């Protein structure tokens with residue numbers, strides 16, 4: 001059987017080493033010159049002071065990035081354990097999915113050592129990741145490389161026959177969709193007997209395909225829901241300080257003047273000017289302007305009716321499409337999150353976990369009273385239809401049935 005406790009012990013030691021490496025980092029002039037905004041963001045968040053030197057601020061910042069991923073990882077481990085147990089998986093599978101959960105974001109720790117944030121997108125022009133240290137890979141694929149090619153499976157002493165399966169979970173947990181063999185669904189916990197079926201071969205037999213698919217689906221399912229926990233912890237605030245508004249109407253191509261934009265938001269032009277540090281009223285060089293929400297009436301943030309209608313029909317809301325719109329705000333962003341994440345969940349027990357943990361209630365509670373009416377109908381619908389009803393309709397099932405248009 002795979003030894004989760006030993007793996008966790010080595011994981012903790014590895015994290016300590018990562019923190020030491022950050023402590024001992026020497027920053028080049030170029031790195032420091034690019035990092036002034038990290039300091040000002042940290043000061044604004046009350047995490048640094050003006051008199052702190054930049055190197056210290058960066059080191060503390062990177063150690064906080066590490067901590068964010070440790071907290072995330074431990075929640076993922078706890079949640080996959082519950083899902084695996086709820087479907088009657090054998091103990092060896094439970095331990096395997098715990099190890100896969102523990103290691104799924106292993107690439108993130110390397111990323112935090114070398115970067116000031118978690119962007120690892122691939123630059124279209126160069127084909128390189130925007131994260132220093134990953135080459136052409138994103139954190140998921142780089143994590144698999146760390147384990148298999150760079151010797152971390154040996155460090156963790158993971159027995160041979162689990163390695164390919166765990167590596168696949170790490171490599172694919174960031175994929176937008178699970179397709180092909182890994183979309184296979186199991187029908188009984190008995191099919192998940194890793195002890196009996198896993199061989200370690202890269203040529204998966206039918207039994208192994210089911211097991212690797214289940215491992216990947218479980219980790220991905222809880223990883224996705226964990227993004228909502230970031231709203232509760234404040235890592236991703238539900239209310240932002242400003243709305244980023246496009247100065248040009250994407251439909252007509254007409255650029256508005258500062259006065260027109262100010263009139264639209266019901267905000268004094270001078271406030272917008274100061275907030276954006278504009279030298280004059282001429283905004284022709286600006287693609288977007290930040291409109292501070294403190295100055296505007298909350299009703300300006302009302303979600304557009306056509307989006308509301310699609311949400312209540314439970315149609316698929318496309319993030320890119322919404323973000324291209326001029327009326328996109330962080331409030332619409334929460335409607336999208338509820339639609340996208342709740343409909344994206346595969347396992348009934350994951351929905352049950354959300355209900356037990358009162359995740360939706362806790363996110364809703366983060367909104368100040370004046371903004372609650374903007375999201376209340378969406379949370380109510382999510383709680384009743386996307387959680388409660390789906391759980392009731394699927395009692396005794398393992399997987400959620402395909403999304404229903406209402």
Ligand SMILES: [Fe+2]
Nearest residue numbers: 104105173174
């Ligand atoms: Fe990840």
